[in-house]
Every structure is written in C-alpha cells, then in structure tokens.
Amino acid sequence: MITTSLLLKDLEVSAAHFIHTGCHTSPCQRLHGHNYYVTIEITAPVQDDGMIVDVRDLKTLISQLDHRTLIPACCVTNENLTGSVEFTNPVTHNTYVIPECDTYILDIPAISAEFLAQYWAKQILLTWSCLSSVTVHVSETNKMVATATVR
Numbered sequence: 001m002i003t004t005s006l007l008l009k010d011l012e013v014s015a016a017h018f019i020h021t022g023c024h025t026s027p028c029q030r031l032h033g034h035n036y037y038v039t040i041e042i043t044a045p046v047q048d049d050g051m052i053v054d055v056r057d058l059k060t061l062i063s064q065l066d067h068r069t070l071i072p073a074c075c076v077t078n079e080n081l082t083g084s085v086e087f088t089n090p091v092t093h094n095t096y097v098i099p100e101c102d103t104y105i106l107d108i109p110a111i112s113a114e115f116l117a118q119y120w121a122k123q124i125l126l127t128w129s130c131l132s133s134v135t136v137h138v139s140e141t142n143k144m145v146a147t148a149t150v151r
Contacts, residue, residue: 003043003132006052011038011062015104016069017111020089029091031069034140036113038062038120041135042128053128061123068104069096070111079105113138117148125150 013036019028040062044052071087077095078086085103088095108115117138124134132151139145 001045004046004052005041005043006055008040008042008055008058011040011059012036013038013062013066015065015067017071018089018092019110019112020072020075020091021110022091029089031089031094031096036116037139039137040120040124041133041137042124042131043133044128044131047130052131057127058124061127062120065104065116067102069098069102070116071103071105072109072111073105073107074109076105113140113144113146114148117146118150121148121150 014033015036016031016033018031019026022029040058042052042058046052071085075087075089076085077088081097083100084097085100085105086095086097106115106119108119117136120138121134121136124136125131133149134151135147135149137145137147
C-alpha cells in the first residue's frame with residue numbers, strides 16, 4: 001500500500017486565552033490573544049476521489065476555535081448563565097463572564113500551543129480514521145512552534 005502526505009500550511013486562528021498553570025508570575029496569566037498559525041501534515045492512502053481528505057473539511061475543523069475565547073474546562077465556574085459562560089483563572093483569581101457564542105471550552109489541561117497541537121491532532125484522527133498519522137504544528141509567535149504527532 002502506498003501512503004501519501006498532505007501538508008496544509010499556515011491556517012490562521014485568532015483567539016484569546018490565559019495560562020492558569022505554573023508557579024511563577026507571568027503576563028500570560030492575564031487574558032490575552034494570539035494569531036495562531038497552524039500547519040497540518042496528514043498521511044494516508046489516497047482515496048478513490050483522488051484526495052486523502054477534503055481540505056475544506058480540515059479548515060472547518062481548525063476554524064471552530066477562530067475568534068473565540070478558549071477556556072480550559074477546569075476553569076469554567078458557571079455554564080448555567082443564560083447565553084454566557086463564567087470562568088475563573090485560579091492563579092490570578094480573575095473571573096470573567098463572556099457570551100457563550102464567543103467562547104470555546106476545551107477539555108485540555110491548559111490553553112497552550114502544546115496542548116492545542118495535541119487537541120487538533122487527536123480531533124483530526126478521530127474525524128478521519130483512514131489516516132495513518134497526523135502531525136500538527138502550532139505557533140503563537142514567529143519564534144516558537146509546538147508540534148504534536150498522533151499515529
């Protein structure tokens with residue numbers, strides 16, 4: 001069987017987040033935003049339609065987090081507000097209430113480039129079981145890239 005790799009480069013996701021872990025004080029603990037750049041490499045046999053996957057579907061999956069406030073599920077303090085989500089940073093004790101349509105709650109330990117790369121790699125593999133491997137690169141600055149591979 002021949003496998004082929006597809007590289008989808010520099011998808012942009014703009015999102016707000018905060019870091020709530022670590023024992024040191026950091027400006028990253030405040031709510032702030034990034035323009036994340038996401039590059040995806042998938043490997044699989046080419047399907048009968050001549051593609052590994054439809055690139056539009058990959059872009060849709062990644063863009064679900066675009067222009068949202070990304071919240072780790074462990075920081076949500078009240079999801080029962082009508083149309084809003086309340087969350088607290090346990091390090092700074094800052095509490096925020098943001099419209100639900102502007103948030104995306106993720107069941108990951110922290111909203112970091114490293115965990116976002118893992119999250120997207122797992123989601124892609126769950127969505128397309130025909131893939132033999134998925135590698136996701138996430139950069140939040142032009143000097144740092146986090147990479148996660150799932151096989």
